[in-house]
Amino acid sequence: MAIPDWLDDLLWTYQNLIHSLGINGLLALSMYVVLAVGQLSLGQAAFMGLGAYSSALMTLRLHWPFWAVLPASCVVPAAFALAIGVPTLRLSGVYLAIATIGLGEVLRAIYLNVDLFGGALGLSGIPDSAETWMIYALLGAALLALWLIGRSRIGRAMEAMREDEVAAQVMGVNIRAYRMGALLASAVLAGIAGALSAHVSSFIGPGEYGFEPAVTILSFALLGGIGTPLAPVLGSTILTLLPELLRGFSDLRLVFNGVIIVIAVLFLPNGLLSWRMPRRAA
Amino acid sequence: MLAQQLVNGVLLGATYALFALGFTLMFGVLRVINLTYGFYFTAGAFIALAATRTAHLPIWVALPFAALGAGLIAVLVDFLLLTRLRRVRAPELSSLMVTLGATLALYSAMTSLLGPDIRRLPPGLISPQAIEIAGIRVTEAQLLILGATAILVGALLLLLRRTRFGLAIRAMSEQPDAAGLVGIDIARAAALVSFVSGCLAGAGGVLIGLNFNAIHPYMGEAMMLRGFVVIIVGGLGDIRGALIAGLLLGIVEVMTAAYLDSNLKEAVAFAILVAVLWTKPSGLFGRARLRRA
16 A cells, blocks of 8 residues: 555544545535535535435435435435525525524424334445545635636636625626525535535434534534635634534634624624635736 | 324414424514524423422413423523623624533533433322313313414414514524614524524423423433424524414324334434425425535
8 A cells, every 4th residue: 555554544543634634625625615605504404314315225225326426415405405506595685594494493302203214223234335535626626616716707706705795796796596506506415515515424313404503504614714615615614613622622713703703794704714705907 | 083183283283383482583574593492491490390299389470480481491502601792793604503512511410410210290280181172182281272372373474463562573694784784682582582492492391291291401412403403494584484384293193103103202303303304494384594514
């Protein structure tokens, strides 16, 4: 093997942490896409759960190979995003926020009570077919794609509608199409993150996709800021590493995540990384 | 059988209506989807638990006590989180995010202090006896729920329609800037609305705690789903709409549990929410001003 022993040991010891860093990075990006068009979806954890449960069922019940399961895991989250997004995105932002929080609560109740989803025990015995390199390759691909989109005409349109919706509309930006596109992209990213996490941890349960993770994912993006796609990934990295670095902190992790959001909205509206997308003059 | 289910549904729906009333009032007047609202519900239930378990107070003392306590918490939270955002006229999504973060912090702080276990009100707090009227069984807890809801809703409607404060609040909900210009003390009225809403949520927490006899930190979060369904179906900010939608939701839930599957209660409620958003986003009664993008 080309990997030296000490590195191999290190990777083995911190395997879970390395997986969560990558998966949380993908979730932070799925939050970023929606915030970048000036909307607030609190369904990231719910979309992740849909990806995780649907992919686990495809693996366990239908015995599909992982290369087929992974892309298919975005289908169910995307369908839910459409069902909720089409009616709410023509209204003011509070409707999407309300409907997506509601989605999380409902899905938790369904996973808990419907036999197909294993009830309170969840689904176990999921093969660990997702490799670490897959997580990071997908995270890298998503970052690159969002970076390129951010620098393109589309990125300018997104920034314009985030700053001033009416002005953007007057300039000919089809805001409804952009919002729907952003919500779909976000559901797809979260769904893939869910499938990856289900296939590295061998077990998924109904409590993992509820209110707490939904708010935590928002705290990733708000800590980092949404100026560029790198910023939310920085936020998720900090908030994933912090409980590991500070012993005794893990009990208060959720309190801290909540407080981060309050502070970020009240005092740091641009997040830690407040720089903007670098662009040449048009 | 059907009549019995209908009565159970109306009684459950009365609590939902009570809970959602404060939520919709807050939105109508303060223009904020305040997600800490679910926490006031939890707080009310826990105050009642402490009052009955530790101080051995009877329920008819503990209930108003819990409602007032939750109201004070609501005023404090509103002051700490939202005054600044109101002053800079922040977009509504900012205030939604702040209250969301605060909700997570409050729930998880409470869980780490008190533990996630389900607690029960002391036995004998209210007699488990049921009264039979024309073949329909009603427990004393249910009668208390009905009585308390009727009194609170009546008091709220009187406050809104018959007092100067009510007039100020209604003016704020229609024209916030103009209300300030004609000399209404906006900060005081906002505090009053938070207090009243917090009281309603706290009372709802006690009543639901009595009805299901299960009190735990996250009970408010499960209740928020009902709150969302009621205020969307009734129309955002529409008080009469929230009353009717709350009753309807209670009936639908009880009927779903009785004739379909009790595991589908939440799913049916959410399906109604999405169906209303598709077809009639201004609420079933169509009086709420639709906030288009």
